Amino acid sequence: MKALLFSGFLALTVCHVCAQKSPILYGIIPLEDLKMTTYPLDTSAVAVVLTDFGKVYTSINAVDVRLTYERHVRIKILKKEGLNWANFIIPLFHDGGHEERITRLRASTFNLEHGKLVETEMEKSSVFKEHHSHNINLQKFTFPNVKEGSVLELNVTIASDFLTAFPNWQFQFDIPVRWSEYWAFLHEFFVFEKYMQGYVPTTLYEVETVNHTDYVEFAHHWISKNVPAFKAEPFMTCKNDYFSKINIALSHVSFRNEMPLEIMSSWERLSDRLVDHDEFGKMITGSGFLKAKALEVTAGLTDPEQKVEAIFRYVQQTLEWNEINDKYPDNLKKVFEDKKGSAADINFVVAALLDKVDIPVDMVLLSTRDHGFVRKMYPMDRQLNYAIASVKLGDKLLLLDATEKYLPIGILPERCLNGEGLVISKTRFGWIPIEPKVKARTSINSDLVIDSQGELKGKMSFTYDGYAAQELRSNYFKKGESAYLKAFLSKKLWTEIEKSEFQNLSEIKKNPRQSHDVVVSEHVTMSGDLLYLNPMLSEQIQENVFKLENREYPVDFGKPFETTYVARFTLPDDIVVDEIPKPKLLTLPNGAAKYAYNVTQAGNVLNVVSLLQINKSLFDQTEYPDLRELYNLVVSKQAEQIVLKKK
Structure with missing residues (x-):
């Protein structure tokens, strides 16, 4: 950022020390927080952010401009599932010979033991640096002696030469937040763009004007109280897009009597x-x-x-x-x-x-x-x-x-x-x-013979195209055939595999295929003279992932996909068909998605076709009810039984 300072400004030296302080004192923890076993506003919470305080301000002199970012956070661990909140990562930006630096770091775990407050302070040796990308290094550490009931406290200060990496502030996390407060002191010479995101509004936003001898400073102040935990929904992109958060970025520099210098530009x-x-x-x-x-x-x-x-x-x-x-x-x-x-x-x-x-x-x-x-x-x-x-x-x-x-x-x-x-x-x-140029296509073909005791025997073949082909190849070559088969078959209903064969795995331009000679002994339910057969021996969707009646966020599948299941069942002479499911076809508006299900009989052969097509990646909130209903239909039809009867 030194390039932002030029001759018309060299005479000014400023260093603003902010008076605003954290609402909590390090290590002074109320007894009710130490004894808390559940968070009253969300009894399912595995942890809760008790207080999260941050402030950022600039220090300017004749040769340099720096950001100072301070954060003081306190977290209560409520359940063992919340123990991962003891792992912290601090990203540090670097460019050329300059890097953001941690100038102060104190992290402690507080536990109430035999009625006394016991502090375990993190040792400096527990902090390590990791290369993340061309411009980002990560400082990682873990709080010591963390268990259910612990209170974690962190106080950190970061010094930065990069005004263009101005820190944003996140009010919402996967766990609830009781108090979140952020101060951003923006110098009049540095013009920033600010935009709020998320679905949870702040409790307070105010701007204070602070007049100094040679300049004006604007103190932006946000407070959010009792922020609910962010609840992820199926098929979302990055959760960070939906967290309640204030984003701040340097737009341009405008010194007095100087032409504005665009930073964000275009x-x-x-x-x-x-x-x-x-x-x-x-x-x-x-x-x-x-x-x-x-x-x-x-x-x-x-x-x-x-x-x-x-x-x-x-x-x-x-x-x-x-x-x-x-x-x-x-x-x-x-x-x-x-x-x-x-x-x-x-x-x-x-x-x-x-x-x-x-x-x-x-x-x-x-x-x-x-x-x-x-x-x-x-x-x-x-x-x-x-x-x-x-x-x-x-x-x-x-x-x-x-x-x-x-x-x-x-x-x-x-x-x-x-x-x-x-x-x-x-x-x-x-x-x-x-945009995706191909779908993820999976085609399953089965040809099975059922005997009078309900045992199924025959061949099942799987053919893949597009992103489904890539997933198969990646898993197969990463795990090896033996481990891949073990993982693949663990999710199937098949009792026994007599033979497996793979084709076209190394030929990227061809569709890969796997085939299995299978025996399925316990899939058919028998009751007296009746046999109940669910024909979906693979790829059955048993539960609708879209449980909420209304959805706040778009559904993003990432890519279109298609699953085709075709099954042929040959019946013995002493078995007849008593009842088969009715056919069903549902197509969403503009062909966005489709589900077709049909069972037909030709002599002693039953043919089953199930086709699910998702023909676009993104469904907005207004399309959600139709999509949810389509999945309800899929679950319902794929659960239906074919009823067979002994002669």
Whole structure:
């Protein structure tokens, strides 16, 4: 941030010491909090944040500007399921030779033992640093001597040189919060954008104007009381999108008698800055050490699309993703030598290799599903956390991510499917949709013979396409066949497997398939002369995950999917059909989803078809009732029995 200070301001020296203090004193814990066994406002809570206090302010002098961020938090552990709240992570931003620093850290566990308050203070040796991404390191520690009934207390101060990494404040967590308070002291020379998110309003928001001799400061003050625990619902993206939270970002700097200096600026200016940046665009046009490898991989190829695929396949099969999401790469030569790196490392290698064979390539920045959706009205690069490559071949746009070994070229990992991506380019700048190109398809075919005692015997085959194929391959090769089969069959009703066969697992362009010769002995229920058969021997949905009558958040499946179950049951001569379920078809408006179920008889053969299609990824709250009803129908129909009778 030193670049923000220029000649017209060098004479001013300011250091504001904030008078606002935490509402609690460290180690002074009310007896009722120590004795608390349940939280009155939420008796199911596994823990509760008793107090969470934070403040952030600037210190400015002739050569420097710094942020100071203080936090004082106290947490009560109520149940053993809440013990994980003893694990803390503090992210620290770094860039170049500068890094945020923890200047004070005190963490203690308080327990009431034999009527006395016992403090166990965390030792400094318990704190360790971990590399997280190109610009983030993590400080991790665990509170000592934590058990049910413990009170955890943390007091931390962080010094930062980065006004552009101004700390946000989260009022809501997975556990209830009794008191949350935040002060943000914003200097008049630094103009910040602020936006509130979430569904729980604050109890108080006020702004105090503080007049100083040479400047004005605005003290923004928020309080939230008795904030309920955030309740996650099925098929959500990042919970962080829905927590009650205040976001603050530096927009521009406006010193007196100086032209304003834009910081947030616009997405286009971010693109312009990155295109020629030494650690972004020039990583692609540079990296000359990759020239020989690019020519080797594409030797004999003249079609640009074939060159793209050859380079993509080479990187996909050669470099291993370390499971770190990042948008800025590290040293590509080291990544290439180590054959391992972050998402940015791997996809920048793809881009650099393509550049060496004269194929124009641009990077696309996006926010992964676990990072949250992008608020485009606030052009801040910290909203983006991932980089992929893009190539335009005629009218065809290829989006490339080589981190997953079992996805075809042009198919992005599911974590990337989160709305839109920003093309960083001199000629193609702009937002593009990041959408699934394929469904997750699973097709089950079974051909079974039932005997007069209700035992089923025959073959069951599973064929996969799209994201379902990737999931199968990933699990199979990660676990090995034996462990994979054990995990797969543990969820099935089958009594015995006589033989298993796998096909097309290594051929990415083909649909993988697994087949099993099975014996099912205890699936049919017998009562006198009647036999009751549920024909869904696999993929039965037994419970509707959408339990709430109304939903506050959109339903986001991530990608469309389709499950087709086709079963053929051959009956013995001494068994006849007494009753079969009625057919049912339900299609949601605009074909968003569909469920079809049908059982037919042809002589001594019963044919069963169950088809569930979810044809789009995102359903908003107004579509939720229809979606919930569709799942009610699926559960109901898949629970129905075929009634057979002995002659």
